[in-house]
Amino acid sequence: MSFTSVSDFGFDRVAYFPEQLAVLLSDVARLLPSRLRCDLTRSLILLLNQKIGILKN
Secondary structure, three states, rough: OOOOHHOOHHHHOOOOOHHHEEEEEEHHHHHHHHHHHHHHHHHHHHHHHHHHHHHHH
């Protein structure tokens, strides 16, 4: 189940979310608690892997 399948937003509205998350991490990574930084990084990896999977299909 993906984010777009459980939300009211279409893919066009969340297409840039992985990039926005990457920018957030690069800007404030040192200020975030370790656990939150790990969770955000893990989420970014999962989103990018899903995006790569969509592009291959």
